Amino acid sequence: MKTIPYGRQYVGKADISETIKVLESNWLTQGPKIGEFENALKKYCGAKYAIAVSSGTAALHIACLAAGLSKNDEAITSPITFVATSNAIVYTGATPVFADIDPCTNNIDPIRIAEKITSRTAAILPVHFAGLPCDMGKIHKIAKRNKLIVIEDACHALGAQYRYNNKWVRIGSCAHSDMTVFSFHPVKLITTGEGGAVLTNCKEIYEKLMMLRSHGITKDKNRFVDKRNKACGWYYEMQELGFNYRITDFQCALGISQLKRLDKFLSRRSEIAHMYSKELDKFPGIILPAEGDGVISSWHLYPVRIHGMCRKEAFDYLRSKGIGVQVHYIPVYLQPYFSNLGYKKGICPLAEEFYITEISLPIYPLLKDREIKFIISVFKSMFKGAT
Ligand SMILES: *Cc1c(COP(=O)(O)O)cnc(C)c1O
DSSP, X not given: OOOBOSOOOOOOHHHXXXXXXXXXXXXXXXXXXXXXXXXHHHHHHTOSEEEEESOHHHHHHHHHHHTXXXXXXXXXXXXXXXXXXXXXXXXXXXXXXXXXXXXXXXXXXXXXXXXXXXXXXXXXXXXXXGGOOOOHHHHHHHHHHHTOEEEEEOTTOTTOEEEETTEEEETTSOTTSSEEEEEOOTTSSSOOSSOEEEEESOHHHHHHHXXXXXXXXXXXXXXXXXXXXXXXXXXXXXXXXXXXXXXXXXXXXXXHHHHHHHHHHHHHHHHHXXXXXXXXXXXXXXXXOOOOTTEEOOOSOEEEEEOSSOHHHHHHHHHHTTBOOBOOOOOGGGSHHHHHTTOOTTSSHHHHHHHHHEEEEOOOTTOOHHHHHHHHHHHHHHHHHHO
């Protein structure tokens, strides 16, 4: 039996031919496509700077370093996320602090953020879960009041928007944050195979990120510590400990081509979400995700909460019918690695309650109408069987 996955890429003919062109050129990496992709990204999102890197995790890592996170610092984030968000905090030596979610949006609750602030808090990492923007206006105010850096984990939310003071703000414009991070893994909104990016409006942060992406090395004469070497053509300086987090040119060619199709991807995702919502609305025993007023979701996921029956039963049944549902997410601090660090069950009761009931239904641009109808009918039949 063929399984319908919960998410997958859509790589078309144009994407492939653009990628092949680069494979046949002189530059496989560190060539012109990287800058082109970065320009397209910052233009789409409305930010001043963009840095493309090898993964969303790499992007989160260098964003945390550019924010100056280190040992003794705390950074507040959501427990309903992929482990990469909190791991990036841990990589810097800082401590992740988990603030509970708002069960209406499943996003981190600004009130809970404020409660977790201590003298050691240095940053907030809100996660736009499933593609639904967090309340960035409130988070920005809390951050300003407490002099905290804000890094948006927007791995689910490329293309999402929210209204602020009667203006639409695009995720990635960093209107209410210092940096925004994206992932281009195949299940995300657009793909480069593996890949990620950091967007920012701050020149200093941008320069720091550029160094961290490539071994902490600069070739910019004007920034050399040792000025005597300014005239030496071979000279470069490693000024801090960086990484090889570079992305390749052929990946960026794919990314440029994908980004051109993003708006079409987004409208198909929204269409699918509305098909589910229309059919499953008022169906007893479930809670559907809602966009709410003043936000446009990118619909990376369609997270349903099952109350009418046991989640494991529902999960196993849907999987047995070839529907590749998934659970997003196990609250991060419940993972053994974090339990071993001393995080206890009960830190975020609403996140734990969410986890117990959540199932993500398939959503991606290539999902066909007849597959959606099939998923809806199987989903409904499951409840009839249960009662
Ligand atoms: C996918 C994802 C990441 C990590 O991105 P990679 O490109 O897979 O490294 C981080 N945070 C969230 C919320 C994600 O969904």
